[in-house]
Amino acid sequence: MFENHKIIKFEIVTQERVVMKEMIYQVTVPTKEGEITIMPKHMPLVAILVPGVIEIKKENGEVEIASVSGGFIEVLRNKVVLLADTAERAMDIDEKRAEEARIRATDNLKNIRQFDAEEYASISGAIAKELARTKAVIKWKKIRKP
Amino acid sequence: MPSAKVIKTRIKSVNNTKKITKAMEMVAAAKMRRSVEAVLRTRTYANLSWTTVINLSKAVGAAGSLHPLLTKKEKVRKVAIILLTSNRGLCGGFNSAILKKTHDSVVKHEKNKDGEKIETEIIVVGKKGMGAYSRYGYKVIAEFPKVDIASEALEIRPIASMAVSGYLEGRFDKVMVAFTDFVSASSQAPRIKQLLPVDVVAEKDHYLGVVGRDTRVGLDQEYVKKKEEKYLKEKKDSYTFTFEPSPKEVLDDMVPRLIEIQLFQALLESNASEHSARMTAMHQASESAKDLADRLQLYYNKARQAAITNEIAEISAGANALK
Known part of the structure; x- marks a missing residue:
């Protein structure tokens, strides 16, 4: 085509x-x-x-x-x-800060006392986002320094 | 005539006011520049999401029923208007213009096709929007704070979700947004656009922002047309998209985002307009402060001269009396 x-x-x-x-x-x-x-x-x-x-x-x-x-x-x-x-x-993501943000997001989940579906969804969304960022940084580093 | 001293104090205070208005003018100018940039930056996303939704609804529409946010309600009885105003005053006729426009539009569309009265509810964004209640007596169902420098679409998410859930639950049959379109630094136009239901097959005027000659905001019709020609047609064959996982799911995800971006753009437009309205107002204020100070200076000169003449007259009268 x-x-x-x-x-x-x-x-x-x-x-x-x-x-x-x-x-x-x-x-x-x-x-x-x-x-x-x-x-x-x-x-x-x-x-x-x-x-x-x-x-x-x-x-x-x-x-x-x-x-x-x-x-x-x-x-x-x-x-x-x-x-x-x-x-x-x-290249714009700072590895240390990305990792910190990921840990913060994960901690948020632990701190939930009452189960609230909406809150849970927003926190797990944040975790997924931060995880993606950390993964991206790690992969980027691997490519640059083989 | 007031004494020279009184006039002098007056001049001083006028000059101080001038300094303030001048400073405000400059602040507004800087903010305006930033908000205009922000409007331009979101344009790509807005255009792209529009084209995708249009393509999607073509694909889905042929197969079956449309997304609920795309389908019109048969009877319109309740309308919600999202009114975007400023937080602070001193911006000329900015707020009163948008309030008046809203009022006019409500009066104009007072009755639906069957002659029934349409109920209007207002969702206010910005502190000055309460004028809709105090001046015109409309029912205000929610008030949202407005961020002056909006940087993230996240900030309007609660407003968007209120509009969407209200529409889906049948609390509103139509959602409009009243905002001030930034045409240029010297002219802003209050506009009212339909937000929900999303009108995919609308005529020219219905897309948010695309009104009149100025196509800088919202959906760029030319752009969409060109894009279809450029990317979706090969010679005479046009082809259709594949949607993963399914057209319906993609549409379900895409439509709320489209609404968000439209609202976000309306907010950015309003912000740019507000700042440029304030800039103009403050510029005028500085100008008239200057005029006033000049006029007062003349009075001061006259008063000073009169005082001197008076003094000389008194001295010479005193000298004469001693002779």
Whole structure:
């Protein structure tokens, strides 16, 4: 259908800003149905994302890592757009602080005295988000220092 | 004529006021710049979520029933208006303009198609919004604090969820949002837009923000059209999306976000308008303070001269008397 597309225009946007805008070869994202990798000539798709790590292979061969806390991915003809609730590039995340935030989030869960479904959902959402951030940082470090 | 001293004090106080208004003008200008940037930054997300919802509803609509937030209610009896106002005054006609617009619109749509009276309830955002109650006597069902520099869409989530749950539970048959559209630094226009039900097949005017010539906010029609042509059509064949897990689930997730981003944009628009309205108001205040000070300076000069003349007259009269 689109023979001459060898590269994808890729964008990560959140409600507040555009996090990333690059030309890439492929991207791996965590969706509700499992992790998927999108390469050029992928069929048009809209999928729901879950908190996790995004792996991007850029035009110049470099690999970049980002964390996402949920949202959507939209695959168009030669463009992939990620509508994220929050997203961060791994290079912008501070490892120590991410880990601290994760521990804080986990502690919140322990401190719940009464069971409140809404609160529980928001806390477990926060934990998933922080976990994704820490994972992203760890993966990023591994790639940079093999 | 008051004495030179009195006028001098007056001049001083006017000049002090001028300094204050000047400072406020500058603060407002800086804040305005920031809020305008914020509006522009959210545009990408807003546009993209709109196009996705439009595409989605096409896909789902063909297969079966639409999302409840996309379906119109047959009879409109209760309308909720989310009224975005400022927290502080001294911003010219900003608040009264939006209040008046809201009032006019309520009066205009007083009756539904069957001639029944429509009940209107107001959800107020910002302290000055209580004027809707005190001046026009509307029923205010909730009051939310307004953040002056909104940075996260999280901040409007409670308002959005109130509107959504109210609509789903049937407390409102329609939800509107009244906000001030930032057209340019010198002109802002109060507008009322439909938030719920989400109108996917609307005519030009219905998308939030896209009104008149200014298409900088909300959904950019051109953008959507171009995008469809560019990415969804190959020569003459257009193709459709695959949705994972299912169109319905994606839609369920996407629609509340769309509502949030729309409200968020309306808030950002209002903020930008408020700051630019305040900037203009304060600029005018500084100008008139300057005029007043100039006029008072003239009076002061006259009074001073009169006093001197008086004194000379008295001295020479005294000297004459001694002769």
